[in-house]
Amino acid sequence: MTSVYLTKDFSKGENSDFFYLPGSELPGLIPKYMNTADLTEGLEKGFFFLNTPLWFKYQMVSASFRNFLPELDYRQHRRLFDLLMRNQQLAHQEQKPSALKGEVMLNFSGKYTLEDLRERPGIIATFHSGSFRLIGHLFVKEKVPFSLLVAGDGLEKEDQMVSEQYGKENLKSFGFDLINANRENALLKMCRELRAGKNILVYLDGNTGANGHSENRNLILLRFLYQRIRVRAGAAYAAYLTEAPIYPVISTRRWKYRPRLDFFPPVIPDRSTDRATFVEMALKRLYGYLEDTVKEKPWQWNGWLHLHRHAEIINPVPEQIRIKSMPKGTKGRYVMFNERDYAIFSTDDLYFLLRKKDYACFEIKNWRYHHIYNVYMGNSRLTVPMARRNNMEDLLDNGVLIEK
Secondary structure, three states: OOEEEOOOOHHHOOOOOEEEOOOOOOOOOOOOOOOHHHHHHHHHOOOOOOOOHHHHHHHHHHHHHHHHOOOOOHHHHHHHHHHHHHHHHHHHHOOOHHHHHOOOEEEEOOOOOHHHHHHOOOEEEEOOEOOOOHHHHHHHHOOOOEEEEEOHHHHHHHHHHHHHHHOHHHHHHOOOEEEEOOOOOHHHHHHHHHHOOOEEEEEHHHHHOOOOOOOOOOEEEEEEOOEEEEEEOHHHHHHHHHOOOEEEEEEEEOHHHOEEEEEOOOEOOOOOOOHHHHHHHHHHHHHHHHHHHHHHOHHHEHHHHOHHHOEEOOOOOOOOOOHHHOOOOOOOOEEEEOOOOEEEEEEOOEEEEEEOOOOEEEEEOHHHHHHHHHHHHOOOOOEHHHHHHOOOHHHHHOOOEEEO
């Protein structure tokens, strides 16, 4: 946990005990990467209220919606989060190959088909969007030889799952293998597999996956929507070194959650350009396809659940008008909690204020938390003069509490 003792400047944590930098652990807080089944089960059972794991997840996703899609009205965030959880639930159910029994729409942009993936293997680049599990099921069904790049701590689980579902002998018959993305020789092994005539299925947003590790090696900063994010570049490096094509695939859900796989034109390495130029160009194009999906239906991308750990805010979204910018008023000027720009939560008798614009968490006093909580829940009709008399002027001045 990273923390610094605070000064009286609220931007650095006024009247708070500690300030937690974005991405740091909060004491006693839930794991940042929860089991999908736990999240969706909590949603179904109505566990969505303050100070539950689902509440904290929602607020971090809401902060990312605010920062990366500022055109979204914050009042849409909850509905989109519910749909995101539904998408996670469906993806969890689709781990079994029986999920492919229904019709899957395949859409190829350009003059190529699955046969091209057999004749000229390459990097199959995709994301954790829509019905992303069906991509692997499809390749197994169609006997398209491929290896899967997996984060180290998920390797054993993935190996057990695919062995149970397809049988080890069946997988070996068309050359299926797992590559540990956390090994130092992962790039070398990817190049060997490509030269041996096998495709490699890569989830490009894997650095935002369940393990939470995103080492600096092979990471580059890339413009994404309204901000920038750190993304892995290893797959694009491997394509450049082996001159293997990159086949972009985006999974989405259409009407009634019907899955569709969109295969976009291949990205062909150009060795006449330097490696860094090609890698940046390729990743911009690949993430551009994801951007189009996210803009249309934000809930389709599971990466929202982890985006705060890999974000770099370069275009701060202005906060709402603050009380201090308004003239002094009368007793009837009531305040409300600024839910668009802030959130509150508590755990293990610790109380926090989340500033969404930079994901910073401030530990606050018990009494202060409960004042904010009562305003947020509508249990307290607090006026501007009352808030000032109760030592909450900094909350007014910094836009945590705003005028109704």
